[in-house]
Amino acid sequence: MTLFDRVFGGNDAVYGLTEGAIDGAIAQYGEDKAVSFPNTAYSLPCYYSVTGTKVTNLKELKEALGVVKTLMTRNKRLNDAFMSGVATALCAEFIEVLKYIDGAEPYAEPCYGHLGDAVIRELGVPLVTGDIPGVAVILGAAPSVEEGVELVKSYQAQGILVTLVGGIIDQCEEAGYKTGANVRVIPLGKDVTSVIHVVSVALRAALIFGNIAPGDAGNLMKYTFERVPAFVNAFKPLDDVIVACGAGAIALGFPVVTNETENIFRVPKSLIVQEDVSKFNATSLEARDIKIKITKIDIPVAFGSAFEGEIIRKGDMQVEFDGSRVDCCELVQTKELAEVEDHHFELIGKDFDEFEVGSKHSIAYVVEVAGKNMQPDFEPVFERKFHNYVNCIEGVMHTGQRDMIRVRISKDAFNAGFRAKDLAEVLYARIKSEFDAVVDKCQVKIYTNDEDCTKIRHELAIPAFDKRDERIGNMTDESVGVYYSCIMCQAFSPSHVCVVTPERLGLCGAVSWLDAKATNELDPAGPCQVITKEKVIDERIGEYEDVNEAVRKFSQGALQDVSLYSIMEKPMTSCGCFECICGIEPFSNGVCIANREYAGMTPLGMTFPELASMTGGGVQTPGFMGHGKQFISSKKFMKAEGGIERIVWMPKELKDQVAEKLNATAKELYGIDNFTDMIGDETIAEDPETLVAFLTEKGHPALSMDPMM
Numbered sequence: 001m002t003l004f005d006r007v008f009g010g011n012d013a014v015y016g017l018t019e020g021a022i023d024g025a026i027a028q029y030g031e032d033k034a035v036s037f038p039n040t041a042y043s044l045p046c047y048y049s050v051t052g053t054k055v056t057n058l059k060e061l062k063e064a065l066g067v068v069k070t071l072m073t074r075n076k077r078l079n080d081a082f083m084s085g086v087a088t089a090l091c092a093e094f095i096e097v098l099k100y101i102d103g104a105e106p107y108a109e110p111c112y113g114h115l116g117d118a119v120i121r122e123l124g125v126p127l128v129t130g131d132i133p134g135v136a137v138i139l140g141a142a143p144s145v146e147e148g149v150e151l152v153k154s155y156q157a158q159g160i161l162v163t164l165v166g167g168i169i170d171q172c173e174e175a176g177y178k179t180g181a182n183v184r185v186i187p188l189g190k191d192v193t194s195v196i197h198v199v200s201v202a203l204r205a206a207l208i209f210g211n212i213a214p215g216d217a218g219n220l221m222k223y224t225f226e227r228v229p230a231f232v233n234a235f236k237p238l239d240d241v242i243v244a245c246g247a248g249a250i251a252l253g254f255p256v257v258t259n260e261t262e263n264i265f266r267v268p269k270s271l272i273v274q275e276d277v278s279k280f281n282a283t284s285l286e287a288r289d290i291k292i293k294i295t296k297i298d299i300p301v302a303f304g305s306a307f308e309g310e311i312i313r314k315g316d317m318q319v320e321f322d323g324s325r326v327d328c329c330e331l332v333q334t335k336e337l338a339e340v341e342d343h344h345f346e347l348i349g350k351d352f353d354e355f356e357v358g359s360k361h362s363i364a365y366v367v368e369v370a371g372k373n374m375q376p377d378f379e380p381v382f383e384r385k386f387h388n389y390v391n392c393i394e395g396v397m398h399t400g401q402r403d404m405i406r407v408r409i410s411k412d413a414f415n416a417g418f419r420a421k422d423l424a425e426v427l428y429a430r431i432k433s434e435f436d437a438v439v440d441k442c443q444v445k446i447y448t449n450d451e452d453c454t455k456i457r458h459e460l461a462i463p464a465f466d467k468r469d470e471r472i473g474n475m476t477d478e479s480v481g482v483y484y485s486c487i488m489c490q491a492f493s494p495s496h497v498c499v500v501t502p503e504r505l506g507l508c509g510a511v512s513w514l515d516a517k518a519t520n521e522l523d524p525a526g527p528c529q530v531i532t533k534e535k536v537i538d539e540r541i542g543e544y545e546d547v548n549e550a551v552r553k554f555s556q557g558a559l560q561d562v563s564l565y566s567i568m569e570k571p572m573t574s575c576g577c578f579e580c581i582c583g584i585e586p587f588s589n590g591v592c593i594a595n596r597e598y599a600g601m602t603p604l605g606m607t608f609p610e611l612a613s614m615t616g617g618g619v620q621t622p623g624f625m626g627h628g629k630q631f632i633s634s635k636k637f638m639k640a641e642g643g644i645e646r647i648v649w650m651p652k653e654l655k656d657q658v659a660e661k662l663n664a665t666a667k668e669l670y671g672i673d674n675f676t677d678m679i680g681d682e683t684i685a686e687d688p689e690t691l692v693a694f695l696t697e698k699g700h701p702a703l704s705m706d707p708m709m
């Protein structure tokens, strides 16, 4: 048998099954029965991205199958094999979507099945920063449970996102190995067709971040090949169906590594036989050209981004530090070089082994840094990373920031020997490696007695935080000489550029003007570049000749001009990792804002994923804009259209989050008290009529403003 016979045979078999399944469903439900996956704006994402056609019911699904058939040519050429692989993948998607008929929930723990659009957006930033250096798809059962778990663990320790299909899922369960999106090991499903759910993620990434037009199959495959660092590990025995799926993976640019030696044909860099399962990891990384940032820290537990989302329950916790109950804080302080002894650690108070199991205490850690190029402006930038650093420790959970932190140490970490000095070691090692351009010396002091913690918090930390807030709070776009570009997201969204100003942070919410400044100074050739703002074109919408020039240059000409303060005229583009989306609501002359966490409907008749599907990809979409949460209370928030007075609706949770600052801005700009009381939310209205009635009753200012379009 040749490789062609196997691919074609596997494809034919899956096609036959799919046809049977669709016919069966039509017989059972009738051809008008709706078919869809939950939580996606991309219909059947694989079929939609490849063909540009949305399938909504069984009749259309049957027609789609006819289109799939045209891909199944049978010449013995490589392209025919690849297209048959793609056809197999599309058939798998059809079989999977049938499982979701009538809102069924076909997947039970630990399996996930279909992954919603929100998951893809969440993956965007870590994939861009290299925190997730790759995506592994492990298919079938390893030769032994130990080898299977070892392989999963090896990827996880490197921060690679692992998806599991088939027997490997049972092997992880048998070994009691923790899986779940929070630890970046995602069991998809036990049938081979469930592999489509990771393909679906890759293809939607191309639509969302890459602005690939649905149906542009050539560019789609180019995008996945160049920008989605995925690969497949398939355990023997490989049947023809798996071989056909593998051809589909290769067509998308994802190499397949297998320990199958019978009846298999090697394709350099694409289909690789590796008999030794312990070498799967190295072979795969090499084939896909994935480089791992090594963070080796001398502590008794593992450290890596895979542990970032780990949750430690009460029963599993050795000791907890809880800033909401007692005095806690974390603080970075700039010192003179002579005042700091590099790598020095001091513990003032008890160590973790002197506390009772399950007890709550105070903690304060002060990281003192010194360096010729260090500036106090960088302190909050470092501090903000502590959440990530501490969370990446296996068996340690961290939430919050500043003096509202909570740290839990698990019994497992404690039993492995994790103590206060190890916490200090992590802070030291990460600061020194990430900020070596400005930090020459670093020392860490950890306080665990109540008295000292109270003192540090109230006398040292809070005054420092207040001083900083005052400085940042007083900073305006006019008060600084330059802005910064950020192109961190271009790894995924090749033409997207954020212009970051003091009053408008990056749309991801993670890059403030100070962060961008620090990034630029730490890495002058890096993603954040200085943009001057000397040649004003239009003050009202915030358009500058120099900003335009920068945007043209950094978008490689894809973007011509951009305004900083308008949602209608030359609005800034979005990559895909926006915290919020704002869209115009014509009936009230206002705008509605939805945040990513909000799962419900908005008065615009669209959910967050639906809004997001028309906002991303690095293109300008007047009337819609992605932005960070903090931007909502900014005086520059769509200033050109009248500013925050235009906000007529946002989800309740978001409203509560931004209320204090938003109300202060409304009071200052327009003299309105408690502005958020005039803004609708989902408990008040999810449709425009009810919303307008509510706004009328409250006398919302947007109603009497000029129409926006």
Ligand code: SF4
Binding pocket: 486, 487, 488, 489, 490, 496, 497, 498, 500, 505, 506, 507, 508, 509, 510, 511, 575, 577, 578
């Ligand atoms: Fe991406 Fe913009 Fe955030 Fe930079 S500021 S990481 S480009 S969203």
Ligand code: NI
Binding pocket: 327, 454, 458
């Ligand atoms: Ni206190």
Ligand code: NI
Binding pocket: 124, 125, 489, 493, 508, 575, 576, 577, 578
């Ligand atoms: Ni982005």
